[in-house]
Amino acid sequence: MIEAGADIRTEEFLLNMGPQHPATHGVLRLVVRTDGELVLDCECHIGYLHRCFEKCAEGNPYTSVIPYTDRMDYLAAMCNNQSFSLAVEKLAKIEVTDRARWMRMATVELQRIASHLMAVGTYGLDVGAITAFLHCFRERERILDLFEEMSGQRLNYSYIVPGGVLYDWPDDMPKKIENFCDQMEVRIREYNDLLSGNGIFIKRTADIGVLPADVAIAWGCTGPVLRGSGIKRDLRKDRPYEFYDQVEFDVPVGRGLHGTLGDCWDRYWVRVQEMSESIKIIRQSISKYSTSTGKYLTTPANKQLRPPKGEAVYHTTENPRGELGYYVVSDGEPIPYRVKARAPSFCNVAVLPEISRGTMVADLVAILGSLDIVLGEIDR
Amino acid sequence: MLTGLLLAAGSAGRGLIDLDLTSLPLVGEMLAEHPTIAWPLLMLAIGCGVVIGYITVFSLLAVYAERKISAFMQSRLGPMEVGPYGLLQTAADGLKLLAKEDIIPRDADKLLYIIGPIFVFTGVWLSFVVLPYGPDLIVADLNVGLLFLAAVASIEVVGVLMAGWASNNKWALFGTMRMITQLVSYEIPIGLSFVAVVAISGSLSMQEITLDQQGWFWNWYLFRNPFLFVGFFLYFIASLAETKRAPFDLPEAESELVAGFHTEYTGMRFSLFFLAEYAAMYVVSATAAVLFLGGWCTGFAFIDSWMMESAGFQRVLANVVGLTSITIKAWFLVAVMMWLRWTLPRIRLDQVMYVCLKVLLPFSFGVLVFSTLWELVTDGTLFGDWWPLFQFLISIGGFGLLMMNFMAKERPYDIEADFRPLRHSEVHAAPDAGARG
C-alpha cells in the first residue's frame, strides 16, 4: 500500500452495490465502505425478494405448497421439492416405493449438476470469462430438456411430491440420462481446460476470500462453502436419506491446491468435483431404477393429507448450496400449521463481510460468486 | 491537435482524392474567391469525412464480427434476425443508439460531460492520420509519425477523466481511476516497443518503417531478430491494455463496475465511446502491422518491388493491394483480440499493474537492449544476403520449441463427444429404450 502523505487527503467512499447490479446474483444490496479499490467493510441488505413463502405455506394444502418450494431456490427446484416432500412424508407417514425413490435420486442429482453448472458458469462470468458461462449453460440446457420431458417444466418443476413423483418417466428416459452422463464427463474436462486451470482465473481466485474452517462452522456455513474449507460434511453421507446409503460416491473437500485452504478456488473446485460425483450417483440410480418395481406415486395429488394433530418434523437434505431444512407442524388440518425453512444461502451469505474485509472491489465480486447464493432462498 | 487536423486535411487532399473539386458549382466559386481559406477548409471536411466513414464502417463490421466470433465460440448462432445472417443487426443497433434519448444527469458537470466523449473520440481519430495504407495512401507522412501516434493516444486519458468525473457517479469514478492507471502505465511498455523498432529502422516515419521491411516476409521486423519477435508479443499485450480489451477490460468490467466510466452515457454520446473503442482496436492492430508485420508490404519480394515501381493506373492498383494487405493483417490481429476476449477471465487491478511494471517493463527493456546489441553484432548481414532468412528461422524455431513444450502435456479430447441433441424429436430414434421395472 502506498502511504498517503499528510498533504494528500484521502476519503472513505460508501458504495452501494445493488440491488440492481450485475454481480449480486439477484437483488442483494451490498453497502461497501471502500478506500480506493480496497474494501474496508461491507454489509449485506437482504429482503428485496421476500415473497412470504412461510406464510403462503400456511394457507395451502400440503400438495399445493410444493410449487411454492420451487420458488425458494429456483436453481435447484427439485431439491427443494424433495426436501419438503420428505418432511411431509415423515409427518404424514406416507410410504414411497423403491422405484420412486430411485427416480427421485437421479433427478435430484441431475438438478445438482445443473445448479453447480450455473454456479461454475456465473462464477466465470463474475471474473470475466463469458465463454465458460455459456458453455456451462449449454449443458444445463440439456438437463432442463430432460426435466421438461419428465415434468413438462424447465425451471419450477413441482415434480417431486409427497408420495413419490408426479409423473412417470418416458420409456427411454434412463437411456437419455446415461447419454447425458457420457457427454458431461467430457465437458467437465473441457471446463477445466477453459476455466479451472486458467492461470488468470487461478490468480484471481486463489488466496482470495479465505474462509477458515472454524469461522465457517461459527457462521453456520454448509454445503460446498463448508467443504471448501476442508470439512467433510455431507448429509448424504452423514445422515443418509432416500437411498444415499446404498450408492457409492466420495465427498470432495477443499485441499488448498493453489493457495490457502478455504479460498475461492477451493470452493469452486469442490463444485466441479461434485458434478463428477453426481454423475456416479446418477449412473447407479439409473441401473437400480431399471430393476426396481412399484408405483411412481402412492398418494394421488388430490387426496387430502391430514397428518395427526400436534405432529412436527424437521427434515434436512443436502441441497446444492448446503443444508436445506423444513420444519413442518401439523394441527390435523389438510393445511400445515406452520412451515419454517432453513435456507443454506442465508447462512452462507452472512459470512461475506467477515471474509471480504481488506480485499479489493473486484475480489468482493469473486468472493460473492464463490459463495453461490440464490436470493430467492435467502429472502424467501 | 488543431495542427493535426489541418495536417490531416491538407494531405487528405493531396494523397487521397484526385478529383477536380473546382468544377463543383458552389465550391468552385468559393475556391476562386477565397483560395487561402477555402482550400484548407474543404480539405479538412473531406479528410474528416473519410476517416469518420472508415471508422464507422470498420466498427460496424467489427461489432458484427465480434458477435459472430463470440457466438461460434459459445456454440451459438449469434445475430440471425435482422438481414441475412443478421448482417444488418449492428446497423440497426447503431440507428437505435442514434434515436435514443440523450440524457445528461442532473448533477453532472454539463460542459465536461459533453466534451468528454468528443475528446476520447478525437484522440483515436487523429491516430488515423499517420497510418499508411499503401505506397501513396497516407494522410500525412509525418517524420515524427510514431511519436505523434503515442502522443494522441494520451488524449484519450483526458477525455476519460472528464467523462468519468463529470458523470458524478461512483461507478464511473471507479472505472475512470482504473482506466487512467492502466492507460498511463501501459504507455511505457508500448513506448519501449516503439523505441526498439525505431532503433532498427532509424526513422520515426511510418512510411519509412514500412519501406524498410520490403521484400520477403522474413524481412519483417517480427523476424528481424529473436528479441523483436518477443517484442511483438509484448506490444500486443500492452496494446490490449491500451484499448481496454479483455483480459484488461477492467475499466468497464460489467460484472464489477456496471459499465465503468460511461455508465451514465446514452445514445449518441455512448456510441462515440463505442466507436472510439473499436477504432482504437484498429489503430493498435494497424500499428502492430506496420511496426512488425511489414505494413502494406505483402511479404513477397516480387509484388513489393512491382508496387514501388508501378506508375499510372498500375500505381492505383498497387495502392489497392497495399490497402488489402494491411487491412488483412490488422483484421487478423483484431480477430485475435476478440478471440482472447472471449476466452480469458479478467485480471485484477493490482495484477494489471504487476503485469505492466514487473513483466512487460523489464522484458521490453530487455528487448530494446538485446535487439540493439544483436543488430550491432550481426550488422544485418552476418551470413551475407541470406542472413534475414536465418534470423527468421531462429525466431520461428524458438517459438516452435516453446509451443511444443506448451502443447506436450495437453490431453487430446473429443470435442464432438457428441453434440447429438437430447431433444424430443430424437425420442423415437433411440433403439433399445424401455428398460424399466
Next chain:
Amino acid sequence: MGYFGDIYDVSKSILTGMGVTLKYFVNPKTITTVQYKRPERRGEGELHEVPHLPDMHKGIHYLETEECIMCWQCANICPVDCIVIEGTRDGEVEGAYQGNRANLTRFTIDYSLCIYCNLCCEACPETSTCIHMGKEFDFTSYDQGSLVKNLLTDEKFTKEDLRFTTNAQSKIEELAEEKKRKAAEAQAARKAAAAAKKAAAAKKAASTPDTPAKKD
C-alpha cells in the same frame, strides 16, 4: 513456482483455453442453438407444432366442457387461486355451456397468476379428467387485464363474456334460491310428512295400542 515459472504457466494455460475456444469456433457442428419459430412464420395449422416440445409440456389449459362436473377440485388445489368457476347444477341457464350435469357460465384462468404447476389437472376427479394443459405457450398481451382466458370459448375473456356471467349470476342465484326454497319446501314437506306420519302413528298407537305387539 517463481517468476518465470508463473509466466510460463499462465501463458500455457491461456493457450490451452484459446485452443478450446478455437476448436469450437472452427467446428460448426458444435452450434446448439435452435431458432425459435415465430408465430408469424408458422403455417396456418402449425400452432401446436412448435418444434422440440415434449409431450409433457405444460402450456395453456384447455377444458373438455362436456365432461366437467363442476366439482371445484381444480379451483381448490390451485396454489394461487387463479381459476374462477361459475355455474349451477340446479337447472338450465340460458346461454350456459353444458357440462356433465352442470351448467357452466364461467370457467376462466388468469394467466397473470397461473404458475403452470399442473396441479389442477392432477386434481380433476378420475371419473371425468377434463382439464388439460396443452402445448400452446404464446398467450401474450399488452396489458395484464387481458391475460384471462375463457376456457369455455377457448378465447380471451372479453367484456361480453363478463356481461354474460354477471347477468347469469342473478339467474344462478335465482336457481339456487329456488333450489333452496324447493329444498326447504321439500324439507318442510318431509317434516310435515314425518310429523303427519308421527302424528298418525301416534294416533294409531293411541287408538290401537296393541296392534304392533300382535303383529310381532
